[in-house]
Amino acid sequence: xxxxxxxxxxxxxxxxxxxxxxxxxxxxxxxxxxxGPSGCGKSTLLNAIAGLLDVAEGQIWINxxxxxxxxxxxxxxxxxxxxxxxxxxxxxxxNMSFGLKMAKTPRPEIEKRVAKAAELLxxxxxxxxxxxxxxxxxxxRVAIGRALVRDAAVFLFDEPLSNLDAKLRNELRVExxxxxxxxxxxxxxxxTHDQIEAMTLAxxxxxxxxxxxxxxxxxxxxxxxxANLFVAGFVGSPQMNFVKxxxxxxxxxxxxxxxxxxxxxxxxxFATAPQAGQEVVLGVRPEHLEIASNGAWxxxxxxxxxxxxxxxxxxxxxxxxxxxxxxxxxxxxxxxESLTLHVDPTQVSLFSAETxxxx
Amino acid sequence: xxxxxxxxxxxQNLTIGRVGVYAFLATAALFFLLPLWIMVMxxxxxxxxxxxxxILALPAALTVEAWSKAWSSACTGLECNGxxxxxxxxxxxxxxxxxxxxxxxxxxxxxxxxWRVKGANVMxxxxxxxxxxxxxxxxxxxxxxxxxxxxxxxLTCIVLVHVIFGLPTMTLLFRNYYAGxxxxxFKAARIxxxxxxxxxxxxxxxMSTPILVxxxxxxxxxxxxxxxxxxxxxxxxxxxxxxxxxxxxxxTQGERAYNVDMAATMLAALVxxxxxxVSGRWFVRGIAAGAxxx
Numbered sequence: 001x002x003x004x005x006x007x008x009x010x011x012x013x014x015x016x017x018x019x020x021x022x023x024x025x026x027x028x029x030x031x032x033x034x035x036g037p038s039g040c041g042k043s044t045l046l047n048a049i050a051g052l053l054d055v056a057e058g059q060i061w062i063n064x065x066x067x068x069x070x071x072x073x074x075x076x077x078x079x080x081x082x083x084x085x086x087x088x089x090x091x092x093x094x095n096m097s098f099g100l101k102m103a104k105t106p107r108p109e110i111e112k113r114v115a116k117a118a119e120l121l122x123x124x125x126x127x128x129x130x131x132x133x134x135x136x137x138x139x140x141r142v143a144i145g146r147a148l149v150r151d152a153a154v155f156l157f158d159e160p161l162s163n164l165d166a167k168l169r170n171e172l173r174v175e176x177x178x179x180x181x182x183x184x185x186x187x188x189x190x191x192t193h194d195q196i197e198a199m200t201l202a203x204x205x206x207x208x209x210x211x212x213x214x215x216x217x218x219x220x221x222x223x224x225x226x227a228n229l230f231v232a233g234f235v236g237s238p239q240m241n242f243v244k245x246x247x248x249x250x251x252x253x254x255x256x257x258x259x260x261x262x263x264x265x266x267x268x269x270f271a272t273a274p275q276a277g278q279e280v281v282l283g284v285r286p287e288h289l290e291i292a293s294n295g296a297w298x299x300x301x302x303x304x305x306x307x308x309x310x311x312x313x314x315x316x317x318x319x320x321x322x323x324x325x326x327x328x329x330x331x332x333x334x335x336x337e338s339l340t341l342h343v344d345p346t347q348v349s350l351f352s353a354e355t356x357x358x359x
Numbered sequence: 360x361x362x363x364x365x366x367x368x369x370x371q372n373l374t375i376g377r378v379g380v381y382a383f384l385a386t387a388a389l390f391f392l393l394p395l396w397i398m399v400m401x402x403x404x405x406x407x408x409x410x411x412x413x414i415l416a417l418p419a420a421l422t423v424e425a426w427s428k429a430w431s432s433a434c435t436g437l438e439c440n441g442x443x444x445x446x447x448x449x450x451x452x453x454x455x456x457x458x459x460x461x462x463x464x465x466x467x468x469x470x471x472x473x474w475r476v477k478g479a480n481v482m483x484x485x486x487x488x489x490x491x492x493x494x495x496x497x498x499x500x501x502x503x504x505x506x507x508x509x510x511x512x513x514l515t516c517i518v519l520v521h522v523i524f525g526l527p528t529m530t531l532l533f534r535n536y537y538a539g540x541x542x543x544x545f546k547a548a549r550i551x552x553x554x555x556x557x558x559x560x561x562x563x564x565x566m567s568t569p570i571l572v573x574x575x576x577x578x579x580x581x582x583x584x585x586x587x588x589x590x591x592x593x594x595x596x597x598x599x600x601x602x603x604x605x606x607x608x609x610x611t612q613g614e615r616a617y618n619v620d621m622a623a624t625m626l627a628a629l630v631x632x633x634x635x636x637v638s639g640r641w642f643v644r645g646i647a648a649g650a651x652x653x
Contacts (some may be wrong), residue, residue: 073552085543089565098561146547158543293567350407 003028003187004049004154007056011048011223018044019211028153028282029185031177036208042191043134045208046156049189051075063153073102074297075154078147082159084139086131086146093127096146110149117148120179123183135218137168138260144179155191161197169197177201195235199223207231225349229356234281238313240283241323244353249276256282256350259320267346270359279353286313288347291333295342302337316341400523402426402621409617425618429626433619435606442623445603449583451514451631452599456521459576463522464574465567466527469559471530472537473545483534492525496590497524512594520592521582531573536570537563572641580631600627 004026012017018041026032034042047059051072059068067075093114100110118124121141131139140160149153150300155285161169177200178220179299190200198205199219207222207230215227226232232240234313245258253266254274261284274280287312291314300316300323307329314325314333325341327333397414402425435506438444453599470480501520505511509521519652548558558598561593597607604627607619 047546050546052549072546072550077550079547079550081543081547083541085541085547087544087548087562088567098548099555102552102557146551150551152562292494 003030003063004189005061006049007059007061009045009048009060010056011044011053012056022213024206024213024216026187028187031180031190031203032206033202033207034189034191034208035195035203035235036193038193038209041192041203041211042109042206042208044211046189047156048158049154050077050079050156063197063227071152073099075152076152077156078152078354079156079158079171079230080140080143080147080148080160082162084136084143084163086132086139086142088131090113091128091252092123092129092142092145094300095131095142096127099146099150101204103145112218113151114145117145120148120182121145122174126301132315136164137172140164140172144176144184148179153185153187155186157188157194160190162192162194167240169198173197173200191291195237197233204333205235207234210233224347225358226283227358229281229351231281232351236285238286238324238326240285240349243282243284243290243321243323245280247274247276247278247280247350256280258282262349263296263345265345265350267279268348268350270350272359274359280320280359281351281356282355283349283351284343285347286324287311288344289323289325289340290342290344291325291327291331292342295340297343298338298340300339300341302335302339304335305333398621398625402618402625403430404618406614406618408614411605415494425616426622426626428454428616429607429619433607433616433623434610434612435603436610441649442600442603442626444606445598445600446595448597448603448627449589449600450518452577452589452593452597453519453582455518456525456576456582459518460525461528461571461574462577465527465564465571466559467526468533468535468537469554469563471534473542473558473563474555483530486527486530490531494587497585498591511594514593514597517589517593517597517599520588521553522586524588525578525581528577529610532574533567533569535569540566570642572638576634576638576641579634581631603627 004024006022006024008021008023010020010022022045024045038044044053048055051060051067051070055068059066061067062075086092087098089343090098091277096114096117097110100113105113105167114127115124118127121144123138124139124216124281126134126138126142131142134142139162140303143160154334161172162174164172167292168227173196176188176190180186180201190197200223202219204216205219205222206216215222217225217227220233222231225233226240229242233242243258243261245256245261248257249257250262250264252264252348254264254268254276256263256265300318303315303317303322306313306315307348310328311329312327312331313334314327314331316325316339323341333339352359365637377425400416401409401414403421403423405420405422405424408419429441430443432439433441435442435445470476471483477480502511505516510516544562545558548562583599584601585599586601586605588595590602593599593602604623607623
């Protein structure tokens with residue numbers, strides 16, 4: 001059974017249409033990440049699921065119930081916000097119990113649930129403090145705790161880690177993942193523009209751009225088989241290398257040709273049969289380019305070397321363009337050095353130059 | 360020759376420009392303080408001394424007789440009970456008007472900025488338009504409306520007028536303050552199951568202290584200083600202090616008692632003066648609050 005189902009939803013602000021007939025099915029216990037650049041509509045979609053935004057068309061189902069017209073509180077959801085949104089005049093305990101108080105839950109039950117959530121998030125010592133006496137990381141923990149006590153079937157996260165510094169972000173990210181594993185059947189919908197969060201947390205990633213879903217897939221699919229040029233360029237750091245060229249039928253089957261460089265595509269799993277002479281863009285991840293003296297692509301010159309510890313990014317260029325190569329941290333490259341690259345033909349992606357779609 | 364090595368705090372030079380600025384500021388301060396000085400001095404002198412004409416001089420024979428006369432026995436037309444009657448009238452008008460207009464403005468501002476009521480922008484626009492139309496335009500129609508409904512010349516009438524005319528400013532003030540609060544707080548409260556009133560009283564109002572103080576200052580000074588509404592709508596029994604003051608100054612028999620007039624004026628100005636002095640910090644913040652995020 002799907003836990004959250006967005007069916008053909010249209011959201012409009014005044015005259016401006018934000019989505020037009022967007023659909024998405026999320027199964028129970030799944031961790032879904034909505035990923036995209038700012039302004040792509042991911043937060044709007046989350047707000048529509050939460051009921052904080054009225055939809056113009058379509059339906060939203062949560063746990064087998066059509067909640068399109070329901071109030072947020074009746075949808076069985078909990079939400080965590082980027083700015084924490086803790087009630088500033090209430091203690092941590094009051095913050096966490098506010099929702100239950102509103103729902104007229106009996107006092108002993110409230111205390112039990114708050115204590116349990118506080119213990120789970122290790123914020124028990126903070127219960128009597130006010131939000132302004134907490135650090136950013138503690139505040140976000142409290143905000144997660146406030147969502148936890150609601151015992152909701154669906155958790156909505158709206159960029160919860162974006163306000164935190166890098167170290168805390170990593171810590172809390174792991175904690176959210178652990179929480180999801182521990183809660184078992186809780187569905188989580190998580191909005192972020194951070195691809196690391198998306199890759200590490202998600203069961204499935206929904207990549208969005210300009211109010212449209214670009215691709216839905218597991219992190220592995222999104223990373224290794226991006227559906228179009230946008231997804232390929234948006235996910236992955238450093239970015240995927242793109243080389244413009246065309247497909248030609250040479251003696252030994254189809255090949256990719258860019259200037260005098262060529263790559264045999266006999267092992268490439270085409271989704272649609274290409275035509276000879278078609279203009280294409282070849283996408284190669286930096287880690288799938290190898291510095292090898294016997295490689296097929298000679299004539300690159302090293303521009304800049306970025307040592308990152310575990311590995312090193314080498315920016316090289318030839319007269320046509322530049323590519324980034326990820327090598328081991330121990331490989332020392334010197335700017336100005338000539339390189340020959342080897343491309344693994346099983347790891348590349350081909351996109352139509354015309355539509356940007358994967359071939 | 361010794362050269363100064365730049366290190367630490369930069370030396371301050373007293374330039375001509377700076378001297379000029381201080382001179383201008385001091386003159387301006389003196390200019391604005393002068394009337395107050397004359398008023399206080401005159402009110403503390405007996406009439407004999409005033410007749411000599413040294414209005415800037417300190418009183419030779421200090422007396423508070425004029426103050427007590429202004430408070431309890433100066434004549435406002437036919438009655439001679441001083442300005443104290445007007446003081447208590449003003450208090451009776453002030454308290455309900457301030458409370459009601461702030462409550463109405465806060466609820467209005469809350470609804471407008473958080474609940475996205477249908478046509479909220481149009482409503483707000485109309486409300487603001489009301490704030491820019493001169494009051495005098497409303498006087499006659501309002502008099503007609505109130506006399507038809509039978510509450511003309513009563514305390515209810517004047518309080519109602521103050522609440523109505525306070526509404527645009529109060530709504531604007533609260534709306535802008537609430538627009539500066541993170542909308543996510545409101546969203547969180549809605550997911551937690553808060554309704555219109557419970558979110559207002561439990562989440563929003565506890566965060567409104569600064570703007571409540573500002574609104575109180577604005578309304579207290581505004582309503583206390585009002586003259587034309589009090590004169591038009593309050594009725595003979597409830598005339599506020601400002602109107603009484605005017606009557607004292609204008610009903611003279613024989614010699615004009617400058618010291619009593621001055622004392623009465625000081626008494627009438629006392630409440631706003633105290634408010635300014637006590638809450639100067641908040642007042643400045645309030646003027647800025649309209650434009651700046653809380």
